[in-house]
Amino acid sequence: MTDLPMEDAITRAERAEQRGYLLLFLPALLLVGLFLGLPLGLLAFQSLREGDAFSLVHYARIFEEPIYWRTYADTLRVSLWVTLLAIALGFPLAYAAAIASRGWSTLILALVMLPFWTSVLVRTYAWLVVLQRKGIVNSTLIALGIIEQPLSLSHNYTAVLIGMVHVMVPFMVFPLYAAISKIPAELLQAGHSLGGGAFHVFRRVLLPLALPGLFAGSVLVFILCLGFYLTPELLGGGKTIMVSSLVQRNVELYLQFGAASAVAMMLLMIVMLIFWGVDRILPVEKIVGMR
Amino acid sequence: MTSSLPRLLLWIATGAILAFLVLPIGIVIIMSFSDSRFLTFPPPGFSWRWYAAYFGDRDWMDATLNSLLLASLSTLICVPVGTAAAYAANVSASPLLRRLQIVLLTPVMVPVIILAAGLYMVYAQVGLNATKLGLVCAFSMMNLPYVFISVLAGLRSFDMNQENVARSLGLGRFAAFVKVTLPQIRPSVATGALFAFIGALDETVVSIFIAGGENQTLPRRMFMSLRNEIDPTIAAISAALITLSFALVVLSSLRSKTRQGA
Amino acid sequence: MTQSNFVPVRLQDITKSYHDFQALKGVSLDIAAGEFVSILGPSGSGKTTLLQIIGGFTRPSAGRVFFGDADVTLLPPQKRDIGVVFQNYALFPHLSVAENIAFPLRARKTPPERIQQRVARALRSVDLAGYGDRPIANLSGGQRQRVALARAIVFEPRLILMDEPLSALDKNLREAMQMELRSLHAELGATIIYVTHDQREALTMSDRVAVMKAGRIVQIDTPRGLYSRPVNDFVADFVGESTLVPVERVGVRAVRLGSAVLGCPRDLAPGQLCIALQAETLLLCGDEPAEPGTNCLEGTVGEIVFQGESLKASLALQGGAEIAIRIPSHHFNARALPASGSQVRVKLHVEDTVVVPVTA
Ligand SMILES: Nc1ncnc2c1ncn2[C@@H]1O[C@H](COP(=O)(O)OP(=O)(O)OP(=O)(O)O)[C@@H](O)[C@H]1O
Ligand SMILES: [Mg+2]
Numbered sequence: 001m002t003d004l005p006m007e008d009a010i011t012r013a014e015r016a017e018q019r020g021y022l023l024l025f026l027p028a029l030l031l032v033g034l035f036l037g038l039p040l041g042l043l044a045f046q047s048l049r050e051g052d053a054f055s056l057v058h059y060a061r062i063f064e065e066p067i068y069w070r071t072y073a074d075t076l077r078v079s080l081w082v083t084l085l086a087i088a089l090g091f092p093l094a095y096a097a098a099i100a101s102r103g104w105s106t107l108i109l110a111l112v113m114l115p116f117w118t119s120v121l122v123r124t125y126a127w128l129v130v131l132q133r134k135g136i137v138n139s140t141l142i143a144l145g146i147i148e149q150p151l152s153l154s155h156n157y158t159a160v161l162i163g164m165v166h167v168m169v170p171f172m173v174f175p176l177y178a179a180i181s182k183i184p185a186e187l188l189q190a191g192h193s194l195g196g197g198a199f200h201v202f203r204r205v206l207l208p209l210a211l212p213g214l215f216a217g218s219v220l221v222f223i224l225c226l227g228f229y230l231t232p233e234l235l236g237g238g239k240t241i242m243v244s245s246l247v248q249r250n251v252e253l254y255l256q257f258g259a260a261s262a263v264a265m266m267l268l269m270i271v272m273l274i275f276w277g278v279d280r281i282l283p284v285e286k287i288v289g290m291r
Numbered sequence: 292m293t294s295s296l297p298r299l300l301l302w303i304a305t306g307a308i309l310a311f312l313v314l315p316i317g318i319v320i321i322m323s324f325s326d327s328r329f330l331t332f333p334p335p336g337f338s339w340r341w342y343a344a345y346f347g348d349r350d351w352m353d354a355t356l357n358s359l360l361l362a363s364l365s366t367l368i369c370v371p372v373g374t375a376a377a378y379a380a381n382v383s384a385s386p387l388l389r390r391l392q393i394v395l396l397t398p399v400m401v402p403v404i405i406l407a408a409g410l411y412m413v414y415a416q417v418g419l420n421a422t423k424l425g426l427v428c429a430f431s432m433m434n435l436p437y438v439f440i441s442v443l444a445g446l447r448s449f450d451m452n453q454e455n456v457a458r459s460l461g462l463g464r465f466a467a468f469v470k471v472t473l474p475q476i477r478p479s480v481a482t483g484a485l486f487a488f489i490g491a492l493d494e495t496v497v498s499i500f501i502a503g504g505e506n507q508t509l510p511r512r513m514f515m516s517l518r519n520e521i522d523p524t525i526a527a528i529s530a531a532l533i534t535l536s537f538a539l540v541v542l543s544s545l546r547s548k549t550r551q552g553a
Numbered sequence: 554m555t556q557s558n559f560v561p562v563r564l565q566d567i568t569k570s571y572h573d574f575q576a577l578k579g580v581s582l583d584i585a586a587g588e589f590v591s592i593l594g595p596s597g598s599g600k601t602t603l604l605q606i607i608g609g610f611t612r613p614s615a616g617r618v619f620f621g622d623a624d625v626t627l628l629p630p631q632k633r634d635i636g637v638v639f640q641n642y643a644l645f646p647h648l649s650v651a652e653n654i655a656f657p658l659r660a661r662k663t664p665p666e667r668i669q670q671r672v673a674r675a676l677r678s679v680d681l682a683g684y685g686d687r688p689i690a691n692l693s694g695g696q697r698q699r700v701a702l703a704r705a706i707v708f709e710p711r712l713i714l715m716d717e718p719l720s721a722l723d724k725n726l727r728e729a730m731q732m733e734l735r736s737l738h739a740e741l742g743a744t745i746i747y748v749t750h751d752q753r754e755a756l757t758m759s760d761r762v763a764v765m766k767a768g769r770i771v772q773i774d775t776p777r778g779l780y781s782r783p784v785n786d787f788v789a790d791f792v793g794e795s796t797l798v799p800v801e802r803v804g805v806r807a808v809r810l811g812s813a814v815l816g817c818p819r820d821l822a823p824g825q826l827c828i829a830l831q832a833e834t835l836l837l838c839g840d841e842p843a844e845p846g847t848n849c850l851e852g853t854v855g856e857i858v859f860q861g862e863s864l865k866a867s868l869a870l871q872g873g874a875e876i877a878i879r880i881p882s883h884h885f886n887a888r889a890l891p892a893s894g895s896q897v898r899v900k901l902h903v904e905d906t907v908v909v910p911v912t913a
């Protein structure tokens with residue numbers, strides 16, 4: 001027995017429902033399409049334009065002029081260093097929070113949350129204050145008689161590293177903590193009771209099990225570093241250290257939209273390549289969900 | 292016994308790293324009460340002068356109020372828009388919708404500097420630079436993923452059967468959502484809204500490019516001022532901002548705690 | 554309650570596909586007004602899907618649903634006037650007990666004083682008078698169950714749907730609630746469609762039971778009918794807690810099991826057959842010759858297990874099949890108890906001799 005009109009009606013009702021959902025989704029899609037899609041489209045377009053014609057000069061420039069490709073190299077180098085340092089500082093914190101009693105663990109995590117919820121600008125300012133010529137570090141060192149003349153600590157490469165690590169540590173701690181706190185305590189104890197030293201347990205038990213969190217945190221931190229602007233700009237003392245400054249200068253200072261677009265597109269491609277590369281191991285939703 | 296030395300080292304390291312994370316912020320707060328023009332530490336004396344300088348300065352106040360307004364408006368836009376999208380993504384079985392979800396995450400995947408440069412160039416064409424409309428739209432777009440992710444997570448752990456029951460008891464779809472689903476996913480919506488609000492309030496890089504003139508924002512003004520000199524007024528502003536973020540975070544976590552307790 | 558609202562329900566050739574998987578493959582069902590029908594089947598057989606379609610929460614891929622004469626296939630749930638109770642109760646945790654029960658009345662814009670009366674009456678009818686102000690979180694499982702029930706009946710629905718409503722309760726509570734549901738059904742004269750995978754529950758409560766397998770209704774019958782006249786080995790196995798033993802058809806109403814020839818109450822179609830032997834229908838007997846209307850089997854007693862009110866003995870038939878018999882554990886029986894390893898005879902009434910076709 002087939003009654004086609006009924007099946008048609010059912011299909012129509014089903015379509016109408018799905019259209020309704022799409023309609024609910026549409027405002028969000030429009031918002032992103034207009035205010036992200038369009039800008040990215042324009043950047044892509046401009047990066048390929050020279051005068052009134054299409055050309056690859058802007059991309060060629062990135063590979064030819066040292067100031068450009070060196071900036072990319074520096075950006076990668078800084079990002080790598082910051083990631084490593086964030087691991088070095090984040091791991092002990094995450095581990096301590098995972099094995100501490102409830103109260104201590106909450107305290108540790110709260111103290112990590114504190115900078116996390118503080119504006120990057122404020123934190124960068126804090127480092128300017130701490131690292132300046134008459135800042136607390138210099139005055140302490142002088143008071144202790146270790147140095148006589150204040151060191152110039154801010155406005156250089158080291159200051160940028162310190163400031164960025166400070167921003168990134170929380171992003172490393174949260175996924176790491178999530179991974180480590182899932183490891184049953186008995187497993188770590190078993191490692192010890194089987195005669196393993198602390199290092200042995202770390203290498204054979206803790207590290208492998210914490211690896212997913214470590215990976216997630218590292219990818220997140222590295223990607224965030226690649227496009228980081230504020231801290232390098234303010235703590236770098238006007239030197240162009242990161243690609244982001246290169247983009248900003250080409251737009252605002254030199255009004256070189258074509259060059260700026262190409263530099264930005266190049267950076268975007270690197271970031272997307274990383275997302276694409278790790279997608280199979282670590283879905284994009286997971287990475288951005290942690291941010 | 293074998294593990295006591297590494298233990299001790301771990302606690303020392305933890306303390307040192309936490310100090311590294313927290314102390315600079317504490318120093319800023321202390322500095323905000325300094326009575327000196329110079330940022331010598333410890334401050335020579337106590338005063339409210341930098342707060343007076345902040346709250347008494349028209350430009351700073353205008354920028355602050357403008358930022359609060361922009362953050363509120365953009366939150367008002369991206370919460371309903373993000374919630375609607377999350378709802379659709381959660382209930383629809385359509386493969387098209389599933390594939391489109393990733394699009395809503397792109398604003399946090401693209402480095403902000405690229406967003407800022409692109410928006411600046413597009414806005415320059417259509418005259419949206421340094422306008423409220425342009426800023427609100429940009430902030431709404433940038434913070435949409437936080438609302439979307441947070442609400443979607445809330446909906447995923449919500450039993451959609453409840454909405455079915457509410458409908459069988461006589462409510463239409465929208466009414467069922469408002470009366471039954473929304474009250475129960477409220478913490479997720481609030482978290483999304485909180486992220487959106489603080490995100491918009493803090494947004495500096497995009498502001499640097501597309502704000503200005505009449506529509507100065509607080510972070511942009513702070514940035515400009517920091518590039519020139521280390522003015523202690525910024526310490527007072529920073530302290531005020533820290534207090535505000537914390538008040539919001541603590542308030543929302545307290546609310547969700549009392550909710551769970553009930 | 555003045556005039557009953559309850560309607561007959563008719564399902565006409567309902568199918569439901571999820572992509573290339575068919576969850577329902579043409580289900581037709583006629584339910585009279587005021588009837589209590591259970592849908593019984595193993596996990597994944599499509600019971601919930603069928604109920605969701607009747608409730609309007611899911612659209613069928615094809616087929617129609619009628620409430621009385623009205624085609625409701627495309628009617629949204631809010632227009633169907635049905636009370637539903639789910640396994641996890643789906644109570645609204647942000648509302649109090651009374652607010653939960655008042656929910657459908659508020660949705661219908663009932664005047665507030667009427668709401669109060671009816672909520673109070675509904676609370677009394679499920680023995681929860683005075684619980685109105687409690688938050689849902691403070692209720693026990695059984696109490697939640699009653700609130701869900703009160704909420705489903707308070708607005709005098711046309712139909713009540715229940716999806717494994719008792720499966721989260723412990724055994725005693727479940728049995729008590731079964732009785733209550735039964736009497737509530739009688740009192741309201743409600744049309745109830747009740748999903749369960751517990752055969753005992755289905756048999757206890759229902760006017761009729763529909764047995765489902767892999768998206769199809771295999772048999773729909775009264776509990777007694779299902780028990781004594783299962784259509785195939787699947788139903789016999791699922792409903793009867795019996796042991797199926799292959800038999801050979803040796804006449805229109807006779808089969809052979811090992812060396813024994815057994816009479817059957819109904820004509821048998823040719824094909825592969827098996828007998829469904831239930832422990833309760835087998836009775837130990839002596840060597841006396843079989844009376845008419847009685848089938849006899851022989852076997853070797855294996856293990857005997859004490860199970861409270863009865864003993865359960867396993868019996869190895871000639872030919873190797875292992876079945877169970879039940880012996881009441883009172884002392885009159887003590888001397889008749891067979892020893893393990895001994896050879897015994899059991900008898901079985903012809904009317905209890907259930908022979909069913911074997912399906913693939
Ligand atoms: N939304 C869906 N998408 C895809 N398949 C589904 C969906 N809902 C149900 N199914 C499939 O349909 C079949 C029937 O499911 P249904 O929930 O109706 O079974 P059930 O008889 O209620 O089982 P149970 O006793 O476990 O509750 C199952 O195989 C299930 O996997
Ligand atoms: Mg089910």
